[in-house]
Amino acid sequence: MLEIKNLHARIAEDGTEIIRGLNLTVKAGEVAAIMGPNGSGKSTLSYILSGREDYEVTEGEILYNGENILELDPAERAAKGIFLAFQYPVEIPGVATMQFLKVAMNEQRKARGEAELTTPDFMRRVKEAAGELKINPDMLKRPLNVGFSGGEKKRAEILQMALLEPKLCVLDETDSGLDIDALKIVADGVNALKSPDRAVIVITHYQRLLDYIVPDTVHVLYKGQIIRTGDKTLALELEANGYADIIGEAA
Amino acid sequence: MNMQTTSRLTAAESALIEAYNQQVGDLPGNGAVISARDRLLEDLKTNGLPTRRVEAWHYTDLKTLLRGLPAAGPAGVAAAPAPLVDSATVIVTQDGLSEAKASVGGVLLGSFDTMLREGTAAPGLSVIDRDDTIGKINGSFVRDGYVLEFPEGVEIEQPIEIQALHGGGQIHTRFPVSFGKGARATVIERHAATTGDQAFVSSVSDISLEDGAEVTWIVLQEQGASDTHLGQVRIRVGADAKLRLFVINAGGKLVRQELRIDVAGEGSDLQLRGVNLLGGDTHTDVTLVLGHNVPNTTSTEIFRNVVFDRARGVFQGMIKVALDAQKTDARMACNTLLMSDDAEFSAKPELEIFADDVQCGHGATVADIDDNHLYYLMARGIPRNKARAMLVNAFVAEIVEELEDEALVEALEAIVSRWLERHA
Numbered sequence: 001m002l003e004i005k006n007l008h009a010r011i012a013e014d015g016t017e018i019i020r021g022l023n024l025t026v027k028a029g030e031v032a033a034i035m036g037p038n039g040s041g042k043s044t045l046s047y048i049l050s051g052r053e054d055y056e057v058t059e060g061e062i063l064y065n066g067e068n069i070l071e072l073d074p075a076e077r078a079a080k081g082i083f084l085a086f087q088y089p090v091e092i093p094g095v096a097t098m099q100f101l102k103v104a105m106n107e108q109r110k111a112r113g114e115a116e117l118t119t120p121d122f123m124r125r126v127k128e129a130a131g132e133l134k135i136n137p138d139m140l141k142r143p144l145n146v147g148f149s150g151g152e153k154k155r156a157e158i159l160q161m162a163l164l165e166p167k168l169c170v171l172d173e174t175d176s177g178l179d180i181d182a183l184k185i186v187a188d189g190v191n192a193l194k195s196p197d198r199a200v201i202v203i204t205h206y207q208r209l210l211d212y213i214v215p216d217t218v219h220v221l222y223k224g225q226i227i228r229t230g231d232k233t234l235a236l237e238l239e240a241n242g243y244a245d246i247i248g249e250a251a
Numbered sequence: 252m253n254m255q256t257t258s259r260l261t262a263a264e265s266a267l268i269e270a271y272n273q274q275v276g277d278l279p280g281n282g283a284v285i286s287a288r289d290r291l292l293e294d295l296k297t298n299g300l301p302t303r304r305v306e307a308w309h310y311t312d313l314k315t316l317l318r319g320l321p322a323a324g325p326a327g328v329a330a331a332p333a334p335l336v337d338s339a340t341v342i343v344t345q346d347g348l349s350e351a352k353a354s355v356g357g358v359l360l361g362s363f364d365t366m367l368r369e370g371t372a373a374p375g376l377s378v379i380d381r382d383d384t385i386g387k388i389n390g391s392f393v394r395d396g397y398v399l400e401f402p403e404g405v406e407i408e409q410p411i412e413i414q415a416l417h418g419g420g421q422i423h424t425r426f427p428v429s430f431g432k433g434a435r436a437t438v439i440e441r442h443a444a445t446t447g448d449q450a451f452v453s454s455v456s457d458i459s460l461e462d463g464a465e466v467t468w469i470v471l472q473e474q475g476a477s478d479t480h481l482g483q484v485r486i487r488v489g490a491d492a493k494l495r496l497f498v499i500n501a502g503g504k505l506v507r508q509e510l511r512i513d514v515a516g517e518g519s520d521l522q523l524r525g526v527n528l529l530g531g532d533t534h535t536d537v538t539l540v541l542g543h544n545v546p547n548t549t550s551t552e553i554f555r556n557v558v559f560d561r562a563r564g565v566f567q568g569m570i571k572v573a574l575d576a577q578k579t580d581a582r583m584a585c586n587t588l589l590m591s592d593d594a595e596f597s598a599k600p601e602l603e604i605f606a607d608d609v610q611c612g613h614g615a616t617v618a619d620i621d622d623n624h625l626y627y628l629m630a631r632g633i634p635r636n637k638a639r640a641m642l643v644n645a646f647v648a649e650i651v652e653e654l655e656d657e658a659l660v661e662a663l664e665a666i667v668s669r670w671l672e673r674h675a
Contacts, residue, residue: 050630053622078632090627094645094652100628103641108632143645160631 001065001199002026002049002168008059008224009048018044020224021060026168026217029196033210033235034203036221037243042203043087045221046172049201050084051077064168079111081167085157085174092144097156100144101126105163129162133189150177158189169193169200175209187212207239220246264299266320268292270421271391274323279364279394283373291376291390300384307382310565310597311536316505317479321449323421331416335439335471336658339412347415347422348395357405358436363396363425375427375457379511385483389453392423396454399438403431403461410437410659419448419475426456430464430492437467437656442482444475444502453481460492462516467495467654471666474503476531483509488548490516497654498525498537499663501670506535514543514550521550524650528667529562529594530674536565543572543579543609552583555650557643558594559674567599568613574605583613588620588646640671 002025009019018041026032036042048055049062051074061068069077092100105125106116117125130140133155145153154174161169171190175183190200190213202213210218210232218234219226220243227250228234238246260268271292280288300317301308334341342353342360349362366372376390397413415424430436440456452474460466474480480503488494500506514521521541529535541550556564566585587596600613620642628638644667651663 052626052630073635074626074629075632075634075638078630084630086627086630090623092624092627092642092645094647094649095628095641100631100641103637104628104631104633107634107637111632111634164631 001028001030002201003063004060005063006060007048007057007062009044009055009057012054012056017058018055018224019048022221022225024219024226026199026201028199029194030217031194031200031202031213031215033215033218034201034221035205035218035235035238037247040221041224042221043172046084046170046201046203049077049082049170050074075107076111078164078166079108083161083164083166083169085154085161085169085171087173087176089145089153089157091146091148093146095144097140097142097144098126101160101163104160108164125163129159132192133159133162134185135159151179151182154178154186155182155189158186162189162193165193167198169198170203171201172203173205174202175204175206183209184212207235210235222247222250259299261300261314261317262319263317264295264314267388268296270320270323274392278392279367280372281368281370283370284367284376287373287376288391291378291387294378295384295387295391298381301382305382307538307567308384310567310599311507311534313384313507316534320451321420330445331414332441332443332445334412335441335662336410338409338658339439340409341412341414342397343414343416344396344424346417346420347424349397353397355399355407355411357402357407358411359400359402361398363398363427364394366398366427367393372425375425379485385453385455385481385507385509388481389423389425389455389483392421392453393425393455394423396424396426399426399428401428401430401434401436401464404433405431405436406434407436410439412439412441415440415442415452415454416445417450417452418446419444419450422450422452424454426454428456428458430458430460430466432461433463434461435465437469437659439469439471441471441473442480443473444478447475447477449477450475451479455483455485458484458486460486460488460494462490463492464489465493467497467656469497469659470499470508471663472498472500472502472506472508473666474506476502477504479503479505481507483511485511487513487515488519488521491518492516493520495522495654496524498523499528499666500526500535500537501528501666503535504533506533508535508537510537510539510541512539512541514541514548515545517545517547519548521548522653523550523552524653525552525554526647526650526667527554527556527564527566528647528670528674529556529564530559532561534563534565536567538565538567540569541571541581543570543576543581545573546575546577546579548576549580550582552581553650554585555647556585556587556596557590557647557671558587558596559590561591561593562595564596565599566597566615567601569601569603570611570613572602572604572606572609572611576606577608579606579609579611581609581611585613585615586646587615587617588643589617590619590643643671644668
């Protein structure tokens with residue numbers, strides 16, 4: 001589903017190179033965890049996948065279902081099924097959450113040539129998904145993410161993911177700032193989306209989230225490269241020994 | 252009349268004098284009113300229209316910007332717009348003239364024409380200061396309007412909508428309105444063109460809030476694409492009164508909206524909100540002079556401006572705090588989104604504080620849409636143009652939503668959306 005080949009990318013503004021020859025393959029139905037120390041390029045990778053314009057790809061390619069997506073803007077990528085759950089979702093005053101959800105769902109449907117949702121159908125879907133994530137309906141009456149707690153913001157991200165039904169889900173440190181109960185709810189939400197035609201990339205610092213969202217593959221990212229790939233036992237090894245050994249081997 | 256040499260007059264100045272000479276014979280008014288008119292016109296003639304050398308008009312050089320006047324008299328009549336909210340009581344001035352059948356339940360309603368004929372209008376046909384060009388023009392030419400008197404303690408549930416409509420020509424209206432002690436009401440002052448014919452409009456609303464009155468006053472300006480609109484709202488706010496003043500500019504070619512507010516009673520609160528939607532090749536100036544003249548009063552002033560195309564916007568916001576107006580709390584903000592490289596906005600906030608125990612602040616920002624917001628919306632599949640439109644809408648909606656009244660908020664948001672769809 002996703003093939004990243006020899007990717008090099010830098011911050012557009014100052015030219016700092018962050019991703020330095022990254023290779024990664026994720027198959028449909030797979031849950032891939034990307035781990036790595038601070039500053040290794042984890043969040044940058046997620047932004048580049050989503051098409052954020054602050055980064056510039058200088059070499060390599062990203063194939064999504066065989067198509068090079070580097071020329072597509074974030075909206076086009078989203079319509080093709082790529083979803084990034086943000087580590088720090090932005091607050092947008094004046095944009096009503098419900099209106100935002102409806103526009104996003106319908107714009108994606110339009111881009112795919114599908115009919116727009118009727119209002120009752122939309123309301124039913126939101127109500128169901130919000131219920132499963134234990135999201136208070138009052139939260140949805142507020143402007144987008146405004147005044148949401150850290151945990152509420154993460155849950156709102158998963159709600160969006162559930163409603164938009166993407167094919168490639170990228171979770172950027174979705175576990176940060178969540179207490180254990182919220183973590184379970186969020187993990188259940190992600191697990192409910194798992195399917196043979198959908199892939200999930202979980203970016204995290206900690207093993208903790210991977211107890212609930214069990215990965216098929218684990219990749220260690222360091223200085224903009226994947227330096228080690230393994231199965232879920234690799235995450236446990238990292239938890240026990242830290243990154244130093246693996247970094248030492250790679251160096 | 253003592254005619255001066257006309258060689259230095261601009262086309263618009265000559266046209267004003269000529270229009271006056273033609274109209275003065277049938278302008279309503281008794282002797283006192285006619286001499287007040289003569290004095291105001293004489294002042295205009297002597298001093299001319301203001302140029303950028305006049306501080307109050309520095310960013311709106313009326314002498315240069317006002318190219319001429321359309322022919323006097325109405326050009327045509329077309330259908331009136333639907334009221335902003337269905338439940339509103341609508342009273343209409345068509346081409347500057349009131350309607351005899353107009354009435355508003357619970358309110359004393361009269362025509363300004365009557366005040367002019369009886370002479371009670373004469374003291375009001377005056378200028379606030381020497382740079383009060385709108386007062387001069389309006390006082391010279393005004394023919395009619397409505398006089399509203401809200402009795403003490405009256406509570407009018409449904410909004411009253413004054414529709415000042417025209418089909419082009421020269422239109423001069425005035426609306427003296429008094430809210431008695433404890434009166435509560437919402438009034439919409441709506442200026443709109445019903446045809447595409449060019450108009451030159453001046454309008455003065457002369458409003459007083461007696462003690463404890465609670466008033467929402469909305470000025471909605473939707474003039475035509477070639478119209479000049481010179482609006483002035485004079486307000487005196489009494490003790491413990493609450494005034495919510497909303498000003499929305501969504502039309503006109505050359506617009507000046509003056510807000511002259513005298514906070515005259517202790518314990519009063521003013522919430523001033525403004526939205527300027529500017530596009531095309533237009534010039535829009537909002538000038539606020541707010542005097543906190545007694546102790547213990549509060550006010551907030553927030554303006555949101557969206558500027559497209561080659562439009563130019565101006566905000567001059569002066570807050571004056573008198574020497575004994577201790578414990579004044581006044582906060583002013585002016586935020587602008589510039590949507591094109593040729594769009595322009597000038598913001599001039601000013602504080603003039605003579606009291607020593609006050610809280611006053613002002614801030615002005617000029618920016619483009621926040622890239623982080625745009626990215627977030629796009630990352631959810633919303634195409635760039637649609638996402639931009641949503642964010643512009645949001646920038647304005649934040650202010651409109653402060654009105655709280657759901658029907659009004661919805662109606663005004665619809666006007667904003669429609670305007671943005673036409674211009675974005």
